[in-house]
Amino acid sequence: MPKEEEKQQKYEPFRTPKGVHDILPNDHEFHTFIKKVVRHRARQAGYRRISTPIFEYTELFKRSIGDSSDIVSKEMYTFEDKKGRSLTLKPEGTAGVARAFIQHGMSQMPQPVLLYYFEPHFRYDKPQKGRYRQFWQFGFEVLGESDPALDAQVIQLANKIHEDLGIDGLFDLQLNTIGTPEARKKYMQVLEDYYVGKERSLCENCKNRLTTNPLRLFDCKEEDCQILAQLAPVMKDYLDKESLEYHDELLEYLDEIGIKYVENQKLVRGLDYYSKTVFEFWDKNDGAQNAIGGGGRYDGLVELMGGQNTPAVGYAAGVERIIANMKKEKVRVPSKDEIHVFVAQLGKEAKKKCLPLIEDLREAGLKTMGALGKGSINVQLRLADKFEVSYAVLIGITEVREGTAIIRDMEKGVQETVEIEKVVDRLVKLIGEDSLDRYSPGELLYS
Numbered sequence: 001m002p003k004e005e006e007k008q009q010k011y012e013p014f015r016t017p018k019g020v021h022d023i024l025p026n027d028h029e030f031h032t033f034i035k036k037v038v039r040h041r042a043r044q045a046g047y048r049r050i051s052t053p054i055f056e057y058t059e060l061f062k063r064s065i066g067d068s069s070d071i072v073s074k075e076m077y078t079f080e081d082k083k084g085r086s087l088t089l090k091p092e093g094t095a096g097v098a099r100a101f102i103q104h105g106m107s108q109m110p111q112p113v114l115l116y117y118f119e120p121h122f123r124y125d126k127p128q129k130g131r132y133r134q135f136w137q138f139g140f141e142v143l144g145e146s147d148p149a150l151d152a153q154v155i156q157l158a159n160k161i162h163e164d165l166g167i168d169g170l171f172d173l174q175l176n177t178i179g180t181p182e183a184r185k186k187y188m189q190v191l192e193d194y195y196v197g198k199e200r201s202l203c204e205n206c207k208n209r210l211t212t213n214p215l216r217l218f219d220c221k222e223e224d225c226q227i228l229a230q231l232a233p234v235m236k237d238y239l240d241k242e243s244l245e246y247h248d249e250l251l252e253y254l255d256e257i258g259i260k261y262v263e264n265q266k267l268v269r270g271l272d273y274y275s276k277t278v279f280e281f282w283d284k285n286d287g288a289q290n291a292i293g294g295g296g297r298y299d300g301l302v303e304l305m306g307g308q309n310t311p312a313v314g315y316a317a318g319v320e321r322i323i324a325n326m327k328k329e330k331v332r333v334p335s336k337d338e339i340h341v342f343v344a345q346l347g348k349e350a351k352k353k354c355l356p357l358i359e360d361l362r363e364a365g366l367k368t369m370g371a372l373g374k375g376s377i378n379v380q381l382r383l384a385d386k387f388e389v390s391y392a393v394l395i396g397i398t399e400v401r402e403g404t405a406i407i408r409d410m411e412k413g414v415q416e417t418v419e420i421e422k423v424v425d426r427l428v429k430l431i432g433e434d435s436l437d438r439y440s441p442g443e444l445l446y447s
């Protein structure tokens with residue numbers, strides 16, 4: 001290639017792969033806030049945090065979520081490692097938690113075991129508003145006991161978090177029971193019989209669903225399929241007595257704690273591991289399309305994964321969808337990123353004074369930026385303005401000579417000259433003790 005052409009060659013800038021996104025600083029403020037709310041409410045209720053690996057053996061998800069589910073049949077990121085083992089990026093959190101429960105002998109711990117997570121998940125979904133290929137979920141799992149009061153508490157916790165985040169008014173709690181797997185099997189046969197002779201009205205997807213899992217026909221968005229689903233026999237008429245009584249008791253508890261719900265007999269959830277209680281929080285306008293979260297009871301899962309009989313219940317919510325709704329509701333989250341002080345200087349001798357001063361300011365809990373480049377004081381002040389700092393500290397040749405610094409109130413435009421040793425104390429006073437960000441390693445690491 002001729003030299004001139006070589007110079008001009010420009011690369012196409014890289015972009016993220018389809019369906020995934022960067023979390024930029026502004027959205028991280030939402031992430032941090034949500035994580036803190038979740039952590040706070042989880043701790044109050046005795047939950048402890050767990051993180052399972054980003055990838056697991058593929059079989060784990062196939063067996064738990066179910067071969068016929070959309071997640072397993074279409075949406076998994078599956079790959080082989082160098083030894084030919086099939087691995088999958090986790091599409092959801094419950095299967096990994098159930099695996100960890102068994103692997104770490106958690107059945108020996110006091111029951112129920114209460115765990116929560118805040119993790120990225122991966123689904124090869126069709127990217128659209130609120131639907132991504134990497135998305136974050138927080139979730140709660142309660143393993144080791146079966147009681148409708150536990151289901152009520154999980155729902156209550158989810159509700160509380162939605163309230164804390166200022167978005168509870170946007171969602172309806174949709175609730176159903178899908179009974180035990182045996183009762184459900186019977187009902188699925190009834191459904192299959194109901195659809196005999198109606199296959200031609202179904203979309204291609206639903207024709208398939210009819211043979212793999214007729215319950216999934218209720219999830220279809222096609223109009224003809226929805227009409228047929230509306231007219232289908234009702235699941236409750238075929239469920240076992242125990243599940244129905246369990247459900248009634250749950251409703252009593254929810255009434256008692258004042259949680260409103262919509263009984264939705266067509267709510268089945270898209271994952272196979274559920275039994276009895278299932279629920280979702282639906283957008284009041286978009287319905288299931290933009291559900292903020294969902295969960296339910298999964299009494300058979302731990303055993304299906306090779307553990308002992310361990311009843312369990314849980315919930316997970318989508319963080320991106322929550323953020324979108326918080327923005328829609330104009331919920332403001334506290335920004336911890338604001339800068340208190342900007343230190344500007346002129347010349348090498350001034351820099352020598354600035355470096356220790358910047359460190360002292362930060363140690364005192366003042367969020368401090370130092371412009372130690374070569375720009376003029378005016379250029380640096382304009383920068384301070386752009387960062388919207390409260391105060392600038394200026395050290396020029398005169399200040400170095402006199403052992404002073406100028407403190408400038410950026411909003412009022414007034415300034416004062418202070419002995420350099422007194423700059424930190426003066427700024428602490430000006431900013432106020434309450435606004436300081438003091439670094440205490442112990443507190444920070446364990447908070």
Ligand code: HAM
Pocket residue numbers: 091092093094123125130131132133134135136137139140141290291292293294295296298313314315316317318319320321
């Ligand atoms: P899920 O309904 O599949 O349940 O997902 C929970 C939430 O994750 C959804 O309501 C939605 O807000 C969010 N979500 C799911 N897929 C996407 C996506 N592609 N893009 C953005 N957000 C998404 C579960 O995952 C179960 N593990 C919940 C559970 C926990 N059940 C018992 N314990």
